[in-house]
Amino acid sequence: MKWHKDTLIVQTRGKGLYPFTEPVTRHIQAWSIGEGMCYLYIQHTSASLLISESYDPTAKIDLETFLEKIAPENQPWYRHTLEGPDDSSSHIRAMLTPVHLAIPIDNGELSLGTWQGIYLFEHRTHAQHRQVLLRCLELFS
Amino acid sequence: MKWHKDTLIVQTRGKGLYPFTEPVTRHIQAWSIGEGMCYLYIQHTSASLLISESYDPTAKIDLETFLEKIAPENQPWYRHTLEGPDDSSSHIRAMLTPVHLAIPIDNGELSLGTWQGIYLFEHRTHAQHRQVLLRCLELFS
Amino acid sequence: MKWHKDTLIVQTRGKGLYPFTEPVTRHIQAWSIGEGMCYLYIQHTSASLLISESYDPTAKIDLETFLEKIAPENQPWYRHTLEGPDDSSSHIRAMLTPVHLAIPIDNGELSLGTWQGIYLFEHRTHAQHRQVLLRCLELFS
Numbered sequence: 001m002k003w004h005k006d007t008l009i010v011q012t013r014g015k016g017l018y019p020f021t022e023p024v025t026r027h028i029q030a031w032s033i034g035e036g037m038c039y040l041y042i043q044h045t046s047a048s049l050l051i052s053e054s055y056d057p058t059a060k061i062d063l064e065t066f067l068e069k070i071a072p073e074n075q076p077w078y079r080h081t082l083e084g085p086d087d088s089s090s091h092i093r094a095m096l097t098p099v100h101l102a103i104p105i106d107n108g109e110l111s112l113g114t115w116q117g118i119y120l121f122e123h124r125t126h127a128q129h130r131q132v133l134l135r136c137l138e139l140f141s
Numbered sequence: 142m143k144w145h146k147d148t149l150i151v152q153t154r155g156k157g158l159y160p161f162t163e164p165v166t167r168h169i170q171a172w173s174i175g176e177g178m179c180y181l182y183i184q185h186t187s188a189s190l191l192i193s194e195s196y197d198p199t200a201k202i203d204l205e206t207f208l209e210k211i212a213p214e215n216q217p218w219y220r221h222t223l224e225g226p227d228d229s230s231s232h233i234r235a236m237l238t239p240v241h242l243a244i245p246i247d248n249g250e251l252s253l254g255t256w257q258g259i260y261l262f263e264h265r266t267h268a269q270h271r272q273v274l275l276r277c278l279e280l281f282s
Numbered sequence: 283m284k285w286h287k288d289t290l291i292v293q294t295r296g297k298g299l300y301p302f303t304e305p306v307t308r309h310i311q312a313w314s315i316g317e318g319m320c321y322l323y324i325q326h327t328s329a330s331l332l333i334s335e336s337y338d339p340t341a342k343i344d345l346e347t348f349l350e351k352i353a354p355e356n357q358p359w360y361r362h363t364l365e366g367p368d369d370s371s372s373h374i375r376a377m378l379t380p381v382h383l384a385i386p387i388d389n390g391e392l393s394l395g396t397w398q399g400i401y402l403f404e405h406r407t408h409a410q411h412r413q414v415l416l417r418c419l420e421l422f423s
Contacts, residue, residue, distance in 0.1 A: 003318075003421040005386070035144065041386055041393065044397075045395070058220040059221040059232050062218075062232065062233070077344075080341040088348075091341050095334060095348075096237055099333045100383065102241050111274055113184030133393055137278075191377060192327070203373065206359055242381070245287070245415050254324075
């Protein structure tokens with residue numbers, strides 16, 4: 001049994017879903033993990049992680065539009081506006097989507113479903129430097 | 142320490158919560174796990190997992206109605222409609238509910254709360270063949 | 283490798299976010315865990331866990347207000363009202379927020395982001411006795 005760790009950095013350029021499968025699968029291959037669990041943890045309160053449809057790009061657009069509709073910026077009842085009009089809406093979106101993921105590794109590969117992709121979900125309007133902790137528990141090599 | 146794995150198949154018949162506690166507890170007993178962690182991972186983007194009230198069946202109905210209200214089919218702004226009117230609404234519902242679960246195992250049993258049950262949440266209108274990965278980390282037998 | 287376990291009790295006094303970081307970090311220090319994973323699991327269907335903004339208290343208020351708006355009590359379509367007007371709204375809120383968390387431990391500390399705090403999210407109106415399972419997998423001391 002082995003424990004592998006690294007920190008993945010993503011530079012975002014405004015709200016939306018950023019593809020994140022590739023850096024994760026690349027690490028698992030580099031570490032030669034045969035069987036185990038892959039954990040992802042995002043160290044932010046205004047961005048999150050998501051596993052969703054990776055084939056048709058319109059799926060991503062609808063997920064973003066949905067969050068714009070239920071958690072828009074600039075609501076008159078927002079009290080948390082210190083860091084701008086996207087402040088509370090970004091925490092609400094982060095509450096509704098995962099801060100961590102745990103995905104099995106089998107036969108040397110991440111066991112995503114056929115249409116699943118990992119995404120980093122940016123909820124801020126402006127560019128951000130995002131940090132995701134990658135941890136892998138290797139059961140067999 | 143031991144690693145146990147299996148794939149659980151669920152045949153769904155339209156939208157709703159399908160009880161899923163029994164196949165998980167059956168595996169933990171068959172594997173004779175004393176202490177550890179149980180991981181569930183669903184390999185789909187239009188179905189999810191949920192831990193919720195298992196006693197009163199009306200609780201389930203209200204959860205389903207809530208999702209029908211906030212993420213209905215056939216919205217004029219949906220761009221992702223390739224697989225039918227339930228396409229985007231099913232991805233939105235999957236975004237708002239868990240793709241993976243991690244539940245402690247203690248004294249040979251899954252440590253669910255008194256009223257908790259595990260469910261597979263189908264978000265598609267038509268019958269589907271769903272696949273859930275079950276992984277258990279056995280610390281002590 | 284070692285497995286640490288305890289049950290954390292929280293006495294709530296109505297709806298809202300209750301700070302929960304301190305009891306978790308205290309246990310990790312007491313157990314002298316150097317590297318590993320920390321798992322939290324709440325054994326209830328009308329309360330949940332959340333990682334969110336811990337600096338500005340108005341952030342918390344907006345998250346609570348948001349849930350009051352999208353999942354209010356006393357909706358005419360609620361069928362699950364056995365335990366009072368907050369019954370279905372509390373299960374809906376629990377569905378939209380995490381039942382479990384998994385956070386890496388590095389250099390003897392929980393790897394929360396700078397602004398992240400752990401909270402227990404109470405969705406019931408009346409005071410409740412809540413139980414959270416804490417499990418830590420220690421890879422290195």
